[in-house]
Amino acid sequence: MEPFTKEWLLYLDYLQIEKNAAKTTIQTYQKDVEHFFQFMYKENMTRLQEVDHNIVRNYLSQLYESGLSKRSVTRHISTLRSFYKLLVREAVVDSNPFQHITLPKNSKPIPGFLFQEELDTIFSTIDRTTALGQRDAALLELLYATGIRVSECASLKIENIDFSLKTILVLGKGDKERYIPFGEFAEDALKTYINDGRNQLMGSKSIPSNFVFLNAKGSPLTVRGMRLILSKMVKKAGLTIHLHPHKLRHTFATHMLNNGADLRAVQELLGHSNLSSTQIYTHVTKDRLTSIYQSAHPRAKNSNK
Template sequence: MNHYKELSEAFTEYLRLEKNASPYTVKYYKDDLETFFVFLNKEHIDRLEKVDFQIVRLFLTTLYNQKLSRRSVSRKISSLRTFYRFLERTGKVDGNPFIHLTLPKAAKPIPGFLYMEELEKLFEVNDLSDPVGQRNQAIIETLYATGVRVSECQGLLLEDIDFTIGTMLIRGKGRKERYIPFGRFAEDSLQTYINDGREKLLAKGKTSTNSVFLNARGNPLTARGFRLVLNKIVEKAALTVHVHPHKLRHTFATHMLNEGADLRTVQELLGHENLSSTQVYTHVTKDRLRSVYMNSHPRASDK
């Protein structure tokens, strides 16, 4: 087991330093490796170079017997394929037994999004005379205005926001940076919060911080804090739909496409490396496309 542990640690170090992988990504890889190592121990396989295609097929069967989803199985196999690629590169093994393993592609779930009527309710429930209410309004407006991930919103610093041209610097996955514009509603809520509510929250803290979003004690708001904030807003708005921070990102992308934004622009704004990641949002705009087609094409209808 020590042999496996050493290689696992070397691999996760490689992910952190060379691939700039996030802590969440590193954790998923480590969990996938642990699952594989437990399997190898049960099969009395003490060296990774002994793993061949037959053992890989047996591992795959074991995963399916655990009733894991196709998506979970695919992720684990992908993690191990990357792990063995690393072992090949460092001379620990001569081949990659996962390289020829093909998996059925899992159907991509259609992202859920909010309609404007539901969004309006979220924007109307915060007490704008209260520092926490101002902060919550700024969070909702920022998430919807920019489509940023929660981790990106959480990492936002005061100096990242340029009110003179209405853009903010976002640090995304793999330390990649991008600039995103924001509109008047987000600007108004951010200005109100930063110049009033944030100052009052900061006064409660023991140390100074440049983080934009603070908790009630004046410290930077955590990812868990963002989820709690959103849950409270949804509760106040009496919405019956489940709303998580990522749903506002889905909503941003869907509304942009529905209003005519091109896919490449939305890809750039979302910080997607591949266009295929953005294309999933086109599924939820088909009604809109049909409506535009029926109203625009000369021979689409008998109007």
């Protein structure tokens, strides 16, 4: 990075100020750019202006040969295309050698989700007579009711919940705020936990925490802690599925779309900046429509076959 510190700092300002990129996103971009700088060093190149189309093709080949997935290769090239685009804009280089590089499109994996029966089984095995049980019920209800990321859930504070409007205020990626509604099941679970179980977990702490979800010691529950709780829930329910927080996010989106929710509304609830990120959830809706068509249309099936 050292020979190109000035150019990287220029790009860093662009990511932080103009793009308002999240810290984790910037860290990923930095690794991608540093990886390319290392390649340049090995190729005895000392000027970013030296990079041309042939050099880029050579770099692309090395990325594939290193065993990276198509998705990772695409991300590397996209980062460098953005990096060089800024350098062209700022007159640091004359052209963008990554501009016309074409990459194979990634086939987006269909996200896993839970069936309603599986969720009902998990909910039914939670002991809501204990403080930890009330917390676990509220956690599961909220994650499923809102589709928020586990990091957003871990950072949720009491003042972010509006019970009169049944909404929560979430700070998402890139420090973007959004309001998300929740239903009666989540409302009941949250009220029970906050008024009873949470007070028990907080105990007699001299400095009360304003985070919603607490651990057994009264400290804020971490993302890792939430993952462990969900795993224990599944084990207690006797299910063989793997339940991670993002699967509940997938389940929320899938169930919403399957029951007639508008795609753009779900996009806003999930906090997706691009509609394409939300469209991966439409697979179940399509399957459901096909099933309905096959059973309802008089000429969907030929009885003579």
